[in-house]
Amino acid sequence: MKKILALVTVFALLTLCFCAAAAFAADDAAAAEDEEEAPVYGPLGFVYNEVSFGILDEAEPVMEAIGEADDLFVSASCAYQGDDYIYYYDGLELTVNEIDGVSYVTGITLVDDMIETPQGVAIGMDIEEALALMAEIEDEALTMEENRGVYSFQYGPALLMIQANEDGEITAIQYTAVTEED
Amino acid sequence: MTTKQKIKTWLPLCLCLVLLAAAVWFLGRLTQPKYMSGVLEGAMTAEYYEEKTPHDVIFIGDCEVYENFSPVTMWREAGITSYIRGTAQQLIWQSYYLLEDAFRYESPKIVVYNVQAMKYSEPQSEAYNRMALDGMRLSVSKLGAVRASMTEDEDAISYLIPLLRYHSRWQELTQEDWTYLFRRDKVTVAGYLMRADVKPMKRLPSVPILKDPDIGEACWEYLGKIQALCEKHGARLILIKSSSIWPHWYDEWEEQISAYAAEHGLDYINFLPLQDEIGIDFTTDTYDAGLHLNLYGAEKASAYFARLLADAYGLEDHRGDSAIAADWEEKCAQYDALLDAQLRELEEYGYLKSWTLGNDRP
Amino acid sequence: MLFTSYRFIAFLALLFLVYYLIPKRFQWLLLLAADVLFYACAGWKGLVFLCVTVLVSWLAGMLMGRSFKEQKSFLKSPEGKALPREERKVWKKKRESYRKFVLTLALLADLGILAALKYTNFFISNVNSLFSAELAGVDWVLPMGISFYTFQTVSYLIDVYWEKVEAENNLLRVALFTSFFPLLVQGPISRFGDLKETLYAEHSFDFKGFSFGMQRILWGYFKKLVVADRLLPAVKALCGAPDQYNGAFALIGALFYAAELYADFTGGIDITIGVAQVLGIEVKENFIRPYFSRNIAEYWRRWHISMGTWFKDYVFFPMSAAPRLMKLSKKIRTRWDGFGRKMPVYLSTLVTWFLTGLWHGAAWNFVVWGLLNAVIILIAEEFKPLSTRFREKFPRLTGSFGYRVFEILRTFLIMCSLRMLDCYRNVPVSFKAFGSVFTAGKWREAFSGALLELGLSVWDYRIAGLGVLLMFLVSVLQERHGSVRELLWKKPALPYVVFPVLALLVLCFGAYGVGYDASQFIYNQF
Known part of the structure; x- marks a missing residue:
């Protein structure tokens, strides 16, 4: 009887702990699930050929989905490190780099005014119009800064740069991965 | 403790430490x-x-000098003696310290600095640091270069004791590590790294947006130091932007360099607008579709530059100097032999097997 | 300053040199300066909290010490002797109340700082969970070694209160005891009574002590860099993906973690004790080959000894002998005699291990780990009569080498299982992983190449394995013959071969430098 009482006391204590732990585990699991679903580029994703993708997505499935590239440019750096693979598509250039043996999308460049961002921003557009479209994105984690005609929108590691000339006309649109120098 | 006891205690320890140091040195060389x-x-x-x-x-700079200029061609064209102190992604502070190091051994009349590397104003890569600096002889210049170049995860001591950096290579040791334990074969001719293969330029990507067009303060600081160093040693500094058309050379950078050169009384030659005059054809004169010139492009650029240096800067033609001529004849022979070897490999394999990682294997 | 950084090695080299060059009376002051420098490298904010703890402890110690002195001198004085007995009792009780008050305040301050900085977010997350609140967490600095130095000062204050040691009136000496840098990072949690003679004494250079200290430091680096840091990527990979790496992987992970944790922790302690030894300072052992233990109780007498004895001396014993608990026990015994007798010890054991778990980390997995240790100890205690009868009935079997190996393996595997809570840092996941060892299989998968996808190559496993084997052989030698360094010292030439080779092994096969994470000692976070 006494041993049973002792064991019951012990297990009661432990049960309390497990309940607390289970609650936290559920929270952790939920948080982890949330983390898994959200892409790193947030609202700065891109759509091409009805395929949604973005910066730091694995390149292979993206390229399989959007179709075969027209051509390829390999920009090798000095010696051997960090080859940029730039795939040419109609209206688009996709930059791919290998990180730890896996290829990732590290750049998306709009080449002409036939392609636009999911928000509707395109080359040739007025910059004020483009900024108004970008302002419709409601996400506190999205930051914007401007430096000499280059408007940079950053979400996590993804950076969208929109360049405008002195007349306020957009001349270049590019998505890229944030590097340390940024 | 008596003297005898002291000797008995400390002598074996000292001997032991000396042997340990020797082992560390040897293993460092091996790895x-x-x-x-x-x-x-x-x-x-x-x-x-x-x-x-x-x-x-x-010449000081990165791959845009050691691939785009051929000292042998400059010798053959105008009897100009030159050397390219360049390595992969050589940053401006590394160029400064390598130049300072070079001034310990000689007094060149002209220093040519390629400004492309000024787009980097912070340490970039440990691997490139190692390639640039491990070969430097131990000196104050080397210590300065190490301190200026180190990335966050590096330690200066590992440049002095190579085993501390390369010990993990024990798993990757090959015959090459044993063969070249105490010697090296030459891979360049007067600092020029020959590439006789051809990969025509087809289409360049769109010019990336430049988020911040300003060249970093550290770069201006070191450019000033390079100029001061040249002045101190009686050398003339010439800034150049060589013929590589990718990565893109921005107008903003061109403006800043031109302004700096004008303000500081320096000559600045941008080779990009001179392609036609030089005769560079990017369908035949590049080995990587426009990033660097191959041998044929480098020879054209070098011949042009040699004529310019001889005419505008009055550099001496040393072909009459027997000692110098003998040395350069040797270099020319090495150069020709190297070209033959590369052409043979290109014929046999379709790519340069012995001089590359094989990424361009057909 | 990490123990495995070049900066630390340069710091040590300079310290050792200056320590034996300066006049001996300034040695302890030099150590204090070194402590401040060492701690400041980790951030000045933490240094502020350390200073507060030192000040509080010094002041409280001094006040209690003064009170004792006054009490003794008064009671010896004619005035004191003239007091009637009852009045003397009252007078003494007043003094004791005062000292208790001072001690309580000081403990509240010291432990309060620890509790606030280390456990506030844990408290907030529990409140949020229980009451569905959304209180924001805090972003307060966690001073390096706060758990260690706080416990060290708490032990000092309680020992002064119990009159085990005399209070130290010199603030700088209290500061040195509290902040002695080799002990800051991961202990051992030292007692003032053990350290005071050696810490403040003048030390002449002694070649043997110096050599032994350096050898010990080297051995610590071998364990840390060649074994612990080499296994770390695999441990992280296995514990970081419990759904993928279950079944056989969970067991392998537990075994790897056992080796990695032991090598890391004891390696750090070797460096600590070695540094102290080079300085002529004696620090008590914190590990005595715990994996050779035959039961859990023995394990905890061999593993992190200073922590175990701290909780035993300052929590378990006082609690189990507390008058209130004795009263309760007496009450219970009127109905349930057996349970009533054991209740104080059992409750004290549970509370002690609850606090031990909490000390290890501000998270429920640590608490559960602690409580499970307590449960196993109590169950073993309950089964002691049965175990004793078994030994009496089968003396040959229970005295055999094979049975001893069985006991050692049993204890080792139990501790590996408990340690899963530390590895996975999540209670349900840990239990799931443990269960999967028996249900999920994956044995073939584990040994057909999957282990080479954890960041380690074949040679990494070989090196780690050989390192573990060397550690095992050294431990066997120590278990049988005592200090291995003493054994080597008797053969004059042998240390000059063994230790340079050991140094080369560390330099060549250590997992340090660019490309390796300069991973902190696991216990650094405390």
Whole structure:
């Protein structure tokens, strides 16, 4: 009887702990699930050929989905490190780099005014119009800064740069991965 | 403790420490990469110390100098003696310290600095640091270069004791590490890394947006130091932007460099608008579709530059100097033999097997 | 300053040199300066909290010490002797109340700082969970070694209160005891009574002590860099993906973690004790080959000894002998005699291990780990009569080498299982992983190449394995013959071969430098 009482006391204590732990585990699991679903580029994703993708997505499935590239440019750096693979598509250039043996999308460049961002921003557009479209994105984690005609929108590691000339006309649109120098 | 006891206690310990130091030195030599195949750029810095005769021109910079200029061609064209102290992604502070190091051994009349590397104002890569600096002889210049170049995860002591950096290579040791334990073969000719293969330029990507067009303060600081160093040693500094058309050379950078050169009384030659005058054809004169010139492009650029240096800067033609001529004849022979070897490999394999990582294998 | 950084090695080299060059009376001051420098490298904010703890402890110790002195001198004085007995009792009780008050305040301050900085977010997350609140967490600095130095000062204050040691009136000496840098990072939690003679004494250079200290430091680096840091990527990979790496992987992970944790922790302690030894300072052992233990109780007498004895001396014993608990026990015994007798010890054991778990980390997995240790100890205690009868009935079997190996393996595997809570840092996941060892299989998968996808190559496993084997052989030698260094010292030439080779092994096969994470000692976070 006494041993049973002792064991019951012990297990009661432990049960309390497990309940607390289970609650936290559920929270952790939920948080982890949330983390898994959200892409790193947030609202700065891109759509091409009805395929949604973005910066730091694995390149292979993206390229399989959007179709075969027209051509390829390999920009090798000095010696051997960090080859940029730039795939040419109609209206688009996709930059791919290998990180730890896996290829990732590290750049998306709009080449002409036939392609636009999911928000509707395109080359040739007025910059004020483009900024108004970008302002419709409601996400506190999205930051914007401007430096000499280059408007940079950053979400996590993804950076969208929109360049405008002195007349306020957009001349270049590019998505890229944030590097340390940024 | 008596003297005898002291000797008995300390002598074995001292001997032990000396032997340990010797073992550490030996293992450091063994594990240090030799760069005798595949990636050759790491062997380039140390080759400078084997030069027998002085040079009137020293080039400093990154791959845009050691791939785009051929000292042998400059010799053949105008009897100009030159050397390229360049390595892969050589940053401006590394160029400064390598130049300072070079001034310990000789007094060139002209220093040519390629400004492309000024887009980097912060340490970039440990691997490139190693390739640039491991071959430097121990000196105050080397210590300065190490301190200026180190990335966050580096320690200066590992540059002094190579085993601390390369100990993990024990798993990757090959025959090359044993063969080249105490010697190296030359991979360049007067600092020029020959590439006789051709990969035509087809279409360049769109010009990336430049988020911040300003060249970093650290770069201006070191450019000033390079100029001061040249003045101190009686050398003339010439800034150049060589013929590589990718990565893109921005107008903003061009404006800043031009303004700096004008303000500081420096000559600045941008080779990009001179392609036609030089005769560079990017369908035949590049080995990587426009990033660097191959041998044929480098020879054209070098011949042009040699004529310019001889005419505008009055550099001496040393072909009459028997000692210098003998040394350069040797270099020319090496150069020709190297070209033959590369052409043979291109015929046999379709790519340069012994001089590359094989990424361009057909 | 990490123990495995070049900066620390340069710091040590300079310290050792200056320590034996300066006049001996300034040695302890030099150590204090070194402590401040060492701690400041980790951030000045933490240094502020350390200073507060030192000040509080010094002041409280001094006040209690003064009170004792006054009490003794008064009671010896004619005035004191003239007091009637009852009045003397009252007078003494007043003094004791005062000292208790001072001690309580000081403990509240010291432990309060620890509790606030280390456990506030844990408290907030529990409140949020229980009451569905959304209180924001805090972003307060966690001073390096706060758990260690706080416990060290708490032990000092309680020992002064119990009159085990005399209070130290010199603030700088209290500061040195509290902040002695080799002990800051991961202990051992030292007692003032053990350290005071050696810490403040003048030390002449002694070649043997110096050599032994350096050898010990080297051995610590071998364990840390060649074994612990080499296994770390695999441990992280296995514990970081419990759904993928279950079944056989969970067991392998537990075994790897056992080796990695032991090598890391004891390696750090070797460096600590070695540094102290080079300085001529004696620090007590914190590990005595715990994996050779035959039961859990023995394990905890061999593993992190200073922590175990701290909780035993300052929590378990006082609690189990507390008058209130004795009263309760007496009450219970009127109905349930057996349970009533054991209740104080059992409750004290549970509370002690609850606090031990909490000390290890501000998270429920640590608490559960602690409580499970307590449960196993109590169950073993309950089964002691049965175990004793078994030994009496089968003396040959239970005295055999094979049975001893069985006991050692049993204890080792139990501790590996408990340690899963530390590895996975999540209670349900840990239990799931443990269960999967028996249900999920994956044995073939584990040994057909999957282990080479954890960041380690074949040679990494070989090196780690050989390192573990060397550690095992050294431990066997120590278990049988005592200090291995003493054994080597008797053969004059042998240390000059063994230790340079050991140094080369560390330099060549250590997992340090660019490309390796300069991973902190696991216990650094405390």
